[in-house]
Amino acid sequence: MYGRTGLVLLVVVAAIVWILPSYYTGLLTLIGLYALVTIGLNLFMGYAGQVSLGQAAFFGVGAYTSATFAVKANITPWLGMVLGAIVAALVAYALSFVALRLRENLLALATLALGIVINVVFNQWDFIGGTSGLKDIPGFTIGSFTFDQRAYAILAWALVAVGIWFAGNLVRSSFGRSLIAISAGELGAQALGVHSERLKRQTFVLSAVYAGAAGAIYASQASYIDPTSFSFLLSVNFVLMSVIGGLRSLWGAVIGATVVVALGQILQNVVPVVLPSARGDFQSFFLGVILIAMLILLPRGITSRLSEARRA
Amino acid sequence: MMASLWQYVLSGVVDGAIFALVAAGFVLIYQVTGLINFAQGEFAMIGAMTAAALATAGMPTLAAAGIAVLAAAVVGALCYLLAIRPARKSTGVTLIFITLGLDVALRGLALFVWGTNPLSLNAFSSGNAIALFGGALPPQAMWVLGSDVIVFAALYLFFRHTYAGTAVRAAVANPPIASTFGIPLRTFAFWSFVVAAAIGGLGGVMIAPITSATYDMGLTLGLAGFVAAVLGGLDSLPGALVGGFVLGIVEHVAGGLWSTGWEQGVGFLILVLVLVLRPQGLLGRATRRA
Numbered sequence: 001m002y003g004r005t006g007l008v009l010l011v012v013v014a015a016i017v018w019i020l021p022s023y024y025t026g027l028l029t030l031i032g033l034y035a036l037v038t039i040g041l042n043l044f045m046g047y048a049g050q051v052s053l054g055q056a057a058f059f060g061v062g063a064y065t066s067a068t069f070a071v072k073a074n075i076t077p078w079l080g081m082v083l084g085a086i087v088a089a090l091v092a093y094a095l096s097f098v099a100l101r102l103r104e105n106l107l108a109l110a111t112l113a114l115g116i117v118i119n120v121v122f123n124q125w126d127f128i129g130g131t132s133g134l135k136d137i138p139g140f141t142i143g144s145f146t147f148d149q150r151a152y153a154i155l156a157w158a159l160v161a162v163g164i165w166f167a168g169n170l171v172r173s174s175f176g177r178s179l180i181a182i183s184a185g186e187l188g189a190q191a192l193g194v195h196s197e198r199l200k201r202q203t204f205v206l207s208a209v210y211a212g213a214a215g216a217i218y219a220s221q222a223s224y225i226d227p228t229s230f231s232f233l234l235s236v237n238f239v240l241m242s243v244i245g246g247l248r249s250l251w252g253a254v255i256g257a258t259v260v261v262a263l264g265q266i267l268q269n270v271v272p273v274v275l276p277s278a279r280g281d282f283q284s285f286f287l288g289v290i291l292i293a294m295l296i297l298l299p300r301g302i303t304s305r306l307s308e309a310r311r312a
Numbered sequence: 313m314m315a316s317l318w319q320y321v322l323s324g325v326v327d328g329a330i331f332a333l334v335a336a337g338f339v340l341i342y343q344v345t346g347l348i349n350f351a352q353g354e355f356a357m358i359g360a361m362t363a364a365a366l367a368t369a370g371m372p373t374l375a376a377a378g379i380a381v382l383a384a385a386v387v388g389a390l391c392y393l394l395a396i397r398p399a400r401k402s403t404g405v406t407l408i409f410i411t412l413g414l415d416v417a418l419r420g421l422a423l424f425v426w427g428t429n430p431l432s433l434n435a436f437s438s439g440n441a442i443a444l445f446g447g448a449l450p451p452q453a454m455w456v457l458g459s460d461v462i463v464f465a466a467l468y469l470f471f472r473h474t475y476a477g478t479a480v481r482a483a484v485a486n487p488p489i490a491s492t493f494g495i496p497l498r499t500f501a502f503w504s505f506v507v508a509a510a511i512g513g514l515g516g517v518m519i520a521p522i523t524s525a526t527y528d529m530g531l532t533l534g535l536a537g538f539v540a541a542v543l544g545g546l547d548s549l550p551g552a553l554v555g556g557f558v559l560g561i562v563e564h565v566a567g568g569l570w571s572t573g574w575e576q577g578v579g580f581l582i583l584v585l586v587l588v589l590r591p592q593g594l595l596g597r598a599t600r601r602a
Contacts, residue, residue, distance in 0.1 A: 098584050
């Protein structure tokens with residue numbers, strides 16, 4: 001079901017990019033990339049019941065890896081995307097030995113802190129551009145065709161289709177059921193023979209693979225990255241996407257990413273008209289309020305309401 | 313070399329005293345509600361911004377400082393009533409996300425009210441820097457250290473020598489049994505937010521003359537407060553004090569010896585090491601609450 005719907009979504013995207021203005025095509029790409037990150041995050045948070053407040057860091061690691069290889073060594077972004085996913089996975093693997101020993105409150109704190117440490121590394125490491133970031137990142141090419149906005153949208157959503165198909169198969173396998181068992185109670189799951197530590201680590205690494213691949217495409221599409229692109233606020237945004245769509249839902253990730261990106265655009269255009277003094281990251285006020293309101297009123301996300309409606 | 317090292321330590325002590333105040337707020341809320349309040353740093357920001365804005369508008373510095381602490385307390389009360397209390401039946405992760413939402417919402421709100429420009433606040437007392445064994449402390453340092461002494465002494469007296477303080481300790485030790493003895497847990501949760509916000513606000517007011525106040529100072533300050541609280545042990549108020557000073561000094565010495573950009577990184581490295589090697593912190597109890 002996930003595979004077929006994903007394919008339909010890809011076809012729809014591939015069709016509408018021909019009529020959308022290029023600005024909106026760019027947004028569509030962004031939605032796809034964020035959805036990819038959120039799918040990974042939902043596996044880790046929604047299914048395995050853990051917390052990550054540092055997911056933007058893996059997105060950043062993917063972006064920086066691909067961009068650095070492309071700018072410094074002239075390596076094609078296609079390979080860069082794979083390398084970005086691998087390096088993000090390695091970083092997640094290394095960090096998992098620290099972070100995954102903790103739960104809830106302390107896990108949230110640790111992932112938040114690790115995310116910021118990685119951002120400090122982006123800022124301080126001059127080889128990858130330091131505070132000024134990397135410019136003129138080469139784009140994806142096929143033969144002599146250099147990707148335009150349309151091609152990026154199709155690439156991003158092709159990955160969403162693959163990503164959601166893979167994650168969909170995963171959550172319906174014994175792997176996914178074990179994750180749900182862990183979130184219901186780790187000790188109980190262990191007693192039933194679930195290798196909770198190993199499964200949590202694999203899921204954490206997988207979520208980093210999703211984020212890393214998405215980040216690599218982001219770097220080439222934006223052609224410019226700096227440390228502020230991968231700040232704590234982006235991690236909060238990923239959490240918001242997860243929560244809005246529903247933590248334990250893969251389609252929720254797509255819905256959440258769409259809602260948050262669309263909301264960001266609306267706020268950016270409407271608020272300055274109403275309140276001319278608004279500048280900077282003022283959207284964070286609305287993001288925070290919506291996050292709180294969602295958690296109080298609809299803690300299992302929009303998709304929970306949709307599936308209830310379908311059952312009724 | 314030694315002289316500059318000593319100076320880093322002194323600067324670290326001043327910062328550390330502020331971190332200790334923010335950390336005290338974390339510990340209070342964590343002890344009473346079992347919740348890590350990610351918005352704690354924003355209370356300090358509200359304190360700093362309110363004081364600086366009022367003083368810029370012409371109010372005497374000390375009066376502005378007093379009102380700013382009250383404002384932070386009111387914000388803390390509103391946060392509890394509007395966001396935490398309606399979700400009190402939720403699980404841990406949901407509450408974490410809610411305080412995270414409070415954090416970004418308060419930061420955005422500050423941006424609406426005060427804009428992006430940093431506001432400055434005069435030091436509370438004029439005078440020369442205080443020389444100390446070849447180093448120098450800014451005059452503001454006395455106010456900072458003084459407020460640490462007052463806050464921690466007041467908390468100590470409250471918890472050890474008042475009836476209400478004993479009741480809070482009972483509630484922390486065993487909520488269901490305390491509840492059967494008529495101890496109002498929910499009221500305590502409310503007041504833990506109010507007091508934590510006031511203490512955080514005081515920290516913000518104190519640091520404003522040193523670093524000036526900006527809408528986005530809360531995150532950094534809050535994270536430093538977390539590190540200090542975890543370092544000292546999340547359930548220990550003396551630990552918050554010790555953790556604050558240790559963190560302040562280590563950050564400044566490391567920042568001074570290498571480069572200031574790494575300061576925050578060093579703080580978090582400490583956090584991660586503590587979480588892994590000694591999750592109960594320096595002064596915390598070995599058993600952790602479920």
